[in-house]
Amino acid sequence: MAKVPVQFTLNGAEKAEFIESGTTLLNALRDKIGDTSPKGGCHQGTCGACSVIIDGELRLSCLTLAETCNGADIKTTAGLAEGGVLHPLQRAFLDAFATQCGFCTPGMIMAAKVLLDRTPNPSREDVVEALSGNICRCTGYEPIIQAVLVAARANSQNAA
């Protein structure tokens, strides 16, 4: 099959690749571009480990065709830290021991980032709702919920 060109912005940098038509964004990011922060958990849209942010919306990269992302602004967990300084969400996940095996963590952080971008002071129910599309099998979720709430408080203190 003929390869198709795809061009988008990934974490602020222009990316251009030729891909097999039908390649998922997840595989394009991991195998072609080398950003392995989105994880392939179920490859059918139920686990949330592959979550990325496309034009400000939380998306499952395993169900998104890369060729539909031309011109898009894509963000992944790999792009969150600035100059070696961790994003408040990453810091909070570490401090709250919200990661064990780590496989769900990038997807959790993406889901939490979209929540905090829109709702800077979320309630616990808001956080639970925002994380409900992401599966974790280690932590029991509570440390993750706490981490997101801590990051939200850190953000609002910085803004004040």
Added chain:
Amino acid sequence: MAIRRGRGVAAINYPTGMNLGGDPTQALVHSTPTGNFMVTLSSVDLGQGMKQIMAQICAETIGVPTDRVVVDTADTDTGPHCMGTFASRGTHRAGNAVIQAAKEARQVMLEVAAEELEVNASDLETDGQGNIQVKGAPQKSISIFDVALSAHFKRGRSISGRGMFLIPRSYPEKETGAMKPSTCYAHACTVAEVEVDDETGEVTVLTVKNVFEIGRALNPKMVEQQLVGGSWMGISHALYETTEPYYPNRDHGGTDFNQYLMPGPGDLAQTEIIVLERPSADGPFGAKGPGEMCANPQIPAVANAVFDAVGVRIDTLPITPERILRALKAQTTG
């Protein structure tokens, strides 16, 4: 028809490892030329933090900061033998092996330092910051960096050690059948509060209060993390998880992990964890195995709470709405 509330309690004893066929783990420790220490294991870190714990155990034994230790795990082709990461055995079995290996490496390190300082090795101590000094005369000291360089380039010594921990196989006594299939018991007790809808059979776990006695908590935050996740998983075992809902009939069995139910972030019980530390006699620095044991007491506690709420005794897991409704029906018609 009503929402009925119930409370259940359960306590467990839980072994660390199992030695029905002998239960060994081996470890190797060696220094790099710059005085970092490498721990080589076949044991696997599944995310529970084994690498961190082994680094702490090695560092404490040798007398160096934890960040001077690198742990390499999980290559069973090349690493020293380990039975595996299961049965809450990693910290206990591998930890004991690492202590033995690290002690041997420490002895060589002190011997090399003794030659450099022209003193007796038995007069030396580590300062925990990366230096070796004469007891009572800390101004006479040498860095472990320099000791390692000396061992590698000048004295031709390998600062290394071998570790082996084995719980031998236990055979049953001929007369009584009594045997000792496991060692080093941890303990836990859980009180669970539930609401049961006697119309739908649905169970909501409101609170779980857990007390865990796990020997010495070698890394208290990581122990807490394990126990919180484990408590959640215990509720999952009690109410959700199965691959064979109508065993031996395969109907309605899940075919992949998407159909294998576990509670999500919206299904969490309010969870309390209390840790009691009674150091074990045979564990590394008094540790027992907090891993698998922590997901057990919630199961009978939830079953007892369901009984307290609606008066039916469910003895098959998971405790599904269907099983509760069938039991309630049998109760009223029986």
